[in-house]
Amino acid sequence: MSTWVGDVHGGDFPLEQLPYGIFSASGSQPRGGVAIGDFVLDLSRLPRALLPGAEVFAEPTLNSFLAEGRRRWTDVRETLTGLLRDPAARPEVEPALLVRDTVSLHLPIEVADYVDFYSSQQHATNVGRIFRPDGEPLSANWKHLPVGYHGRAGTVVVSGTPVRRPAGQHHEQGASAPEFGPSSRLDIEAEVGFVVGTPSQHGRPVAIDDAEEHLFGVVLLNDWSARDLQAWETVPLGPFLSKSFATSVSAWVTPLDALRGARCRPPEQEPAPLPYLQATHPWGLDLRLEVEINGTVVSRPPFATTYWTPAQQLAHLTVNGASLRTGDLYASGTVSGPARAEWGSLLELTANGVDPIVLGDSTSRSFLQDGDTVRIRASVPDADGPAMWLGEVVGTVLPSAG
Amino acid sequence: MSTWVGDVHGGDFPLEQLPYGIFSASGSQPRGGVAIGDFVLDLSRLPRALLPGAEVFAEPTLNSFLAEGRRRWTDVRETLTGLLRDPAARPEVEPALLVRDTVSLHLPIEVADYVDFYSSQQHATNVGRIFRPDGEPLSANWKHLPVGYHGRAGTVVVSGTPVRRPAGQHHEQGASAPEFGPSSRLDIEAEVGFVVGTPSQHGRPVAIDDAEEHLFGVVLLNDWSARDLQAWETVPLGPFLSKSFATSVSAWVTPLDALRGARCRPPEQEPAPLPYLQATHPWGLDLRLEVEINGTVVSRPPFATTYWTPAQQLAHLTVNGASLRTGDLYASGTVSGPARAEWGSLLELTANGVDPIVLGDSTSRSFLQDGDTVRIRASVPDADGPAMWLGEVVGTVLPSAG
Numbered sequence: 147m148s149t150w151v152g153d154v155h156g157g158d159f160p161l162e163q164l165p166y167g168i169f170s171a172s173g174s175q176p177r178g179g180v181a182i183g184d185f186v187l188d189l190s191r192l193p194r195a196l197l198p199g200a201e202v203f204a205e206p207t208l209n210s211f212l213a214e215g216r217r218r219w220t221d222v223r224e225t226l227t228g229l230l231r232d233p234a235a236r237p238e239v240e241p242a243l244l245v246r247d248t249v250s251l252h253l254p255i256e257v258a259d260y261v262d263f264y265s266s267q268q269h270a271t272n273v274g275r276i277f278r279p280d281g282e283p284l285s286a287n288w289k290h291l292p293v294g295y296h297g298r299a300g301t302v303v304v305s306g307t308p309v310r311r312p313a314g315q316h317h318e319q320g321a322s323a324p325e326f327g328p329s330s331r332l333d334i335e336a337e338v339g340f341v342v343g344t345p346s347q348h349g350r351p352v353a354i355d356d357a358e359e360h361l362f363g364v365v366l367l368n369d370w371s372a373r374d375l376q377a378w379e380t381v382p383l384g385p386f387l388s389k390s391f392a393t394s395v396s397a398w399v400t401p402l403d404a405l406r407g408a409r410c411r412p413p414e415q416e417p418a419p420l421p422y423l424q425a426t427h428p429w430g431l432d433l434r435l436e437v438e439i440n441g442t443v444v445s446r447p448p449f450a451t452t453y454w455t456p457a458q459q460l461a462h463l464t465v466n467g468a469s470l471r472t473g474d475l476y477a478s479g480t481v482s483g484p485a486r487a488e489w490g491s492l493l494e495l496t497a498n499g500v501d502p503i504v505l506g507d508s509t510s511r512s513f514l515q516d517g518d519t520v521r522i523r524a525s526v527p528d529a530d531g532p533a534m535w536l537g538e539v540v541g542t543v544l545p546s547a548g
Numbered sequence: 549m550s551t552w553v554g555d556v557h558g559g560d561f562p563l564e565q566l567p568y569g570i571f572s573a574s575g576s577q578p579r580g581g582v583a584i585g586d587f588v589l590d591l592s593r594l595p596r597a598l599l600p601g602a603e604v605f606a607e608p609t610l611n612s613f614l615a616e617g618r619r620r621w622t623d624v625r626e627t628l629t630g631l632l633r634d635p636a637a638r639p640e641v642e643p644a645l646l647v648r649d650t651v652s653l654h655l656p657i658e659v660a661d662y663v664d665f666y667s668s669q670q671h672a673t674n675v676g677r678i679f680r681p682d683g684e685p686l687s688a689n690w691k692h693l694p695v696g697y698h699g700r701a702g703t704v705v706v707s708g709t710p711v712r713r714p715a716g717q718h719h720e721q722g723a724s725a726p727e728f729g730p731s732s733r734l735d736i737e738a739e740v741g742f743v744v745g746t747p748s749q750h751g752r753p754v755a756i757d758d759a760e761e762h763l764f765g766v767v768l769l770n771d772w773s774a775r776d777l778q779a780w781e782t783v784p785l786g787p788f789l790s791k792s793f794a795t796s797v798s799a800w801v802t803p804l805d806a807l808r809g810a811r812c813r814p815p816e817q818e819p820a821p822l823p824y825l826q827a828t829h830p831w832g833l834d835l836r837l838e839v840e841i842n843g844t845v846v847s848r849p850p851f852a853t854t855y856w857t858p859a860q861q862l863a864h865l866t867v868n869g870a871s872l873r874t875g876d877l878y879a880s881g882t883v884s885g886p887a888r889a890e891w892g893s894l895l896e897l898t899a900n901g902v903d904p905i906v907l908g909d910s911t912s913r914s915f916l917q918d919g920d921t922v923r924i925r926a927s928v929p930d931a932d933g934p935a936m937w938l939g940e941v942v943g944t945v946l947p948s949a950g
Contacts, residue, residue, distance in 0.1 A: 295786050296700055299660070300876070301870050310751040314867055315689075348705075348794075349949055351949070383696065387865075462789070466715060469703060547869060
């Protein structure tokens with residue numbers, strides 16, 4: 147589709163994407179916008195006659211808009227698409243366009259609860275082989291339910307926020323006692339995150355085929371992980387401080403409506419899951435991730451290979467009656483494809499630090515060093531044209547405070 | 549101390565306690581108050597000249613007041629104590645008193661992040677013996693750090709809210725595949741919860757001796773647990789749906805300032821914890837819990853026996869740089885004392901359902917039945933007078949929706 151906004155082509159937020167974010171310009175209050183090409187459209191500045199209810203975008207998070215529900219999301223998207231296509235609308239809309247390079251981007255949602263799944267079979271198998279070399283790599287439940295756990299919502303940060311290396315307890319093999327200090331095994335996990343808009347009632351599970359009513363959109367996510375802290379703390383109740391220091395998300399939330407073309411059949415599930423996990427329509431997503439460290443692409447994880455889909459995750463999350471709130475965020479878990487060049491963490495890429503990777507500047511990495519910059523991007527292939535890019539999640543490692 | 553408010557004696561919220569809550573009366577907006585004897589003092593209705601800044605109590609949660617910090621908490625408490633002692637203040641204060649029986653109580657805080665610890669040595673030992681009869685009951689890390697995990701903040705409910713029995717996957721021993729259905733092993737966990745007021749900066753650990761600056765007060769908490777769901781899902785990432793369906797807290801938050809007399813030396817810690825977990829002042833609390841099922845007291849867990857203190861939990865929670873937010877809630881984990889009559893869950897009291905307990909009506913329970921009402925209370929012993937009670941957390945089990 148064409149728009150009167152200049153310089154819009156694949157990779158630079160085409161008209162088909164219109165991702166939502168929260169931005170501020172020259173010290174103004176953060177407010178809602180959509181990205182289009184090299185610009186941000188300030189939705190709070192659109193005349194109400196063009197976008198009824200635009201005042202919701204004057205708020206500093208997208209939550210109120212997300213709470214309005216699927217019909218409204220579709221309406222607003224159609225309205226914006228029309229305004230950006232119609233040359234007659236240009237005189238009224240153009241004053242609300244800002245050059246994207248000149249704005250600051252903020253955390254787009256106030257995160258309610260954050261859940262991290264573990265839904266890539268290759269990743270779970272890789273991790274199982276590293277940590278339980280003599281056992282079955284997958285736990286007995288893994289093919290029956292999407293394994294997941296709650297993470298810390300208060301430390302979800304927007305792309306670009308520096309990430310301080312955490313300190314904590316670690317216990318070296320053979321040592322008599324744990325030591326305290328900065329993590330020496332700081333890692334990344336390349337993931338895709340899902341943002342909940344419409345809440346659900348406490349005590350009432352969400353049927354898998356209703357997932358679409360609740361799910362607003364998609365972000366990229368880096369689940370920073372301190373492997374040494376994790377190894378020591380994780381038995382018996384799971385990861386805690388090894389993950390809770392920071393989780394980074396992309397500034398732009400791409401609506402599910404923009405990803406219809408990316409929907410694909412997920413991997414075959416054997417054994418067949420229980421009925422509450424069986425969807426009528428396929429919920430796979432053909433997103434192609436790219437992980438860069440200091441400019442060197444170290445992995446290209448294919449999201450389409452993920453075993454459990456976002457609809458299955460949502461149905462599982464609520465099957466016990468747990469309610470959804472606007473702003474809930476849940477992530478796929480590390481995305482790893484079958485090939486080594488498709489693995490989404492350094493833990494896997496370096497065989498737990500044993501076999502370092504080499505970057506473009508000829509330095510090697512077993513885990514992250516202070517000053518390293520990690521960038522995760524994802525494209526949506528389009529047979530008819532250039533790929534659409536989902537934005538990026540970037541973070542640079544700061545030295546420990548300790 | 550005496551007050552001009554009638555009918556105030558130990559057990560009925562004496563002047564020394566002044567717990568905060570959110571209430572509504574005859575359909576009015578929820579707002580903040582303190583309990584005093586058989587009354588609630590509507591803080592939003594106090595003349596500003598008596599309580600400067602009282603408008604913060606017109607809000608439907610205590611969060612804004614909690615964000616104001618320790619000095620303000622102490623000031624307000626001193627002001628309220630003075631007003632309730634001084635007969636000259638009575639004409640202006642008495643119109644803001646409502647009979648407690650006539651008001652509805654609401655969730656007092658908007659919960660930011662919820663963390664559940666596992667800090668009773670007796671409880672962790674009991675659970676270890678049940679689930680790992682051939683191994684060490686305590687995991688290797690247990691005496692080095694307060695083991696904990698994040699729970700679901702969005703399903704924390706106020707005392708009195710019915711709790712629907714969750715459905716989910718469970719896997720019977722010897723079965724070839726999991727089954728789906730209502731939990732048949734619904735349990736309680738009697739815990740004490742801690743409410744964070746003052747936030748902390750991301751990337752900056754909170755020193756253990758600064759815990760007092762951040763911690764506002766104490767609630768009672770029931771961490772409802774579906775043991776069959778838990779057994780199947782918990783490896784490798786910890787409890788998830790077995791806990792996330794509901795967590796109940798008392799409606800009244802007792803400020804830490806009211807519990808100075810309850811502070812006691814916690815159990816000796818051997819080995820000595822790492823320096824960041826060593827506090828200058830003792831942080832044990834002599835709270836005596838009482839667990840009732842359908843009116844029969846089934847256990848009296850002594851909180852003073854808890855191994856890890858709330859200050860240690862707070863220091864651990866943030867040592868990796870994770871920030872605190874106003875409204876963060878963290879709980880002790882099940883409180884279990886050395887004697888069997890002091891164990892805080894049915895899992896322990898019935899040896900995982902093998903050895904049912906008998907209630908006052910001669911019926912027996914291995915786990916909870918639909919219609920059962922669980923009530924957890926706690927008293928603070930006072931050598932000089934009657935015990936102070938911390939309110940209660942009550943819930944009745946509804947049948948599964950499935």
